[in-house]
Amino acid sequence: MNKKKTSQKKEPRFQLSYSSLSFILAIYYTLVVNLPFYRELKTVLTSIGDMNVVTILPIPLFLLLILNIIFNLFSWPYVGKAFFVFLLITSSIVSYTMLFYGINVDYGMIENALETDSSEAASYLNLHSISWITITGVIPSLLVAFAPMKPGIALLRKAIAIGLSVILLLLLLFFSYKDLSAVGRNHGSLKRMIIPTYYLYSAYNYLHDTYFTRPIPFKHIGEDATLSNKSSNEKPTLFFFILGETARSQNYALNGYAKNTNPYTKEQNVISFQSVHSCGTATAVSVPCMFSQQGRHDYNKKRTYNQDNVMDILQRAGVSLLWKENDGGDKDVAKRIPKIVIDRSRKDQFCNGSTCLDMALLQNLDSQIAAMKGKDKLLVMHVMGSHGPTYYLRYPKEQEKFLPDCQSSEIEDCSVNSIVNTYDNTIVYTDYVISQAINKLKSLSGQYNTALFYISDHGESLGEDGLFLHGVPYAVAPAFQTTVPLILWLSDGFKQSKHIDEACLRKEAKKGDFSQDYVFSSLLGIMDVKTNAYDKNLDIYQPCRD
Incomplete structure (x- = not known):
């Protein structure tokens, strides 16, 4: 008599809930990804002579709790992992740009990056940047992608995680509001360096303005434009x-x-x-x-x-x-x-x-x-x-x-x-x-x-x-x-035909304060x-x- 062996798929010993994944990522962002933020914070606090534990300690705790709340709101089965993989890779790029070039990734930088051609973009790739993005972005995103997750949504666990973070956040603000508000109010640039909130906010605004706002009618200006008459023997320009x-x-x-x-x-x-x-x-x-x-x-x-x-x-x-x-x-x-x-x-x-x-x-x-x-x-x-x-x-x-x-x-x-x-x-x-x-x-x-x-x-x-x-x-x-x-x-012919006093123009060039606003009318x-x-x-x- 043949014995039939049935094999059952074993569940992995270790499984993460989506609320646990959110908390781990919040810790990672607080301690690693936001290194540019801490460097700027150190510069700010050193300049005002306020480097002490009472001032510094509430700030990473504040970041941790805020990020834990945000990440829990986006961590759901089927979409959560994809969201975090995207977030980790883009955050590593932003972190590298801020840490090594001192460039804040705001609306203008998002616009510039998305409108840069492939050849220009490739010029920013080198061994150093690729290594940084691989270590801080690609490897963590692979760990997230293949992490064994507990089945189900676990709404109660998620609600407890968010609620506890909110309570701790309120307690932190109660005891440290003076220090936190002083740093935030007097050094607004720090808020623009928090990853991923500010660059995501900037990207949203850029995409909204570029692709999701109602087109405006094209406006013709200078419809009366004509060239001044020249004498028949005058050379063209x-x-x-x-x-x-x-x-x-x-x-x-x-x-x-x-x-x-x-x-x-x-x-x-x-x-x-x-x-x-x-x-x-x-x-x-x-x-x-x-x-x-x-x-x-x-x-x-x-x-x-x-x-x-x-x-x-x-x-x-x-x-x-x-x-x-x-x-x-x-x-x-x-x-x-x-x-x-x-x-x-x-x-x-x-x-x-x-x-x-x-x-x-x-x-x-x-x-x-x-x-x-x-x-x-x-x-x-x-x-x-x-x-x-x-x-x-x-x-x-x-x-x-x-x-x-x-x-x-x-x-x-x-x-x-x-x-x-x-x-x-x-x-x-x-x-x-x-x-x-x-x-x-x-x-x-x-x-x-x-x-x-x-x-x-x-x-x-x-x-x-x-x-x-x-x-x-x-x-x-x-x-x-x-x-x-x-x-x-x-050229001499140009100065003569346009009646330009070169000596006058040289004086203007030395004493005047000009801008690119002058290009439009100067050309006309x-x-x-x-x-x-x-x-x-x-x-x-x-x-x-x-």
């Missing part, structure tokens, strides 16, 4: 607008920097503006803002994206336009005008298969300019400039003027001196590109009255006060991130476009035109 990336004014020799970072444009008799403020601290804000009629204080992304910008008005007036892109995106500024995007996948003297040096923008200019219809022409070149953290990829070997430089994307492992040298090399190379663009304009001065306008989108932090890169909220951003270079070059004015959208008070050329 050829205007180069070079849009920079991540260049800060403080590192320009033209503006007083000790190192010679402008050896090329210095010989071109350019005009450098000393005090120019950006509209934002990230490309996603500064670029659409500077080309819009809205100024920094009135800037609204949805309104800006749904109305004409200065490119649209120039095109409507009859100016022939072309946008050449090497920085991963025009942020919809060139959506309705001719555009050429540099192919970064090619491999040649300027491109390595994933990124291209900015000299690639100057290739084929003669044929491209000739193909532009109309007499007066404006060509925009959006350069990669000084985009970090891979500064060393922005210039060729022969432009290594300042050594030692940081030949790595892991700038946190380089000395500040080498990081600054690498960054300064990018400024030198951009200076070379601008100078070569001026030489091209000089070669075409027989056919056109030529000029060049260069301005960067925002600046960069290079370790000052522990900050690197950019994207700090404008209200608290250092001047390194908000002060940008602005350079003009004017210098291209002689008549429209009610033009504001002479925001035209940098206007005071010096007779």
Whole structure:
């Protein structure tokens, strides 16, 4: 007689309830993920001389209880694990960004990250960042994904966990309210550093504003735009607008920097503006803002994206336009005008298969300019400039003027001196590109009255006060991130045809306080476009035109 053996699936000895999982994760977030928060807290308390146990101890306890309540609200069968896996991986990325770059992940950073192309995003990946994300994000998320869980919802257990946390929280506030409120009220920036609450709040607001709000009708402005009449024998205008990336004014020799970072444009008799403020601290804000009629204080992304910008008005007036892109995106500024995007996948003297040096923008200019219809022409070149953290990829070997430089994307492992040298090399190379663009304009001065306008989108932090890169909220951003270079070059024919007093313009450049708000009307004015959208008070050329 055959004996039938029946095997039963054994339940694992150890099983977690969803309320237990929530508490474990709350501890992990309190002690590990929020290390950037504690570093900032230490800085704040040290500066006010209030480093004592009575002040410090309630803060992690407060975090633990709040996070335990929040995590319990999201821990349910079938969805809880997926939520926590997503949360752990994104939190590790945010924690790394805040801890090693000093960048707070707010609405603007979410916007900038989601609108960054894959090539730019890849520049932030290195052994250090991948290791951090793996250890603090991927491994914990795998432990969560494969953790044996008790069956059922266990509402009573969850209710007890939340209720007990609320009671302990109230007791903590009763005994420590004075200390907690003093820290929170006097140092509001700390609340923006708590992970995951603030970056999730910022992401929600960005997604809501971008995808879940009612579209607004597109608004046409400058519909009356026309070009001023010229005499029949006057040469047409050829205007180069070079849009920079991540260049800060403080590192320009033209503006007083000790190192010679402008050896090329210095010989071109350019005009450098000393005090120019950006509209934002990230490309996603500064670029659409500077080309819009809205100024920094009135800037609204949805309104800006749904109305004409200065490119649209120039095109409507009859100016022939072309946008050449090497920085991963025009942020919809060139959506309705001719555009050429540099192919970064090619491999040649300027491109390595994933990124291209900015000299690639100057290739084929003669044929491209000739193909532009109309007499007066404006060509925009959006350069990669000084985009970090891979500064060393922005210039060729022969432009290594300042050594030692940081030949790595892991700038946190380089000395500040080498990081600054690498960054300064990018400024030198951009200076070379601008100078070569001026030489091209000089070669075409027989056919056109030529000029060049260069301005960067925002600046960069290079370790000052522990900050690197950019994207700090404008209200608290250092001047390194908000002060940008602005350079003009004017041919003799251009100055004569536009009736520009160069000496006057040089004085304005030294004494004036300008911003990217001036770009919109300056372009309309210098291209002689008549429209009610033009504001002479925001035209940098206007005071010096007779």
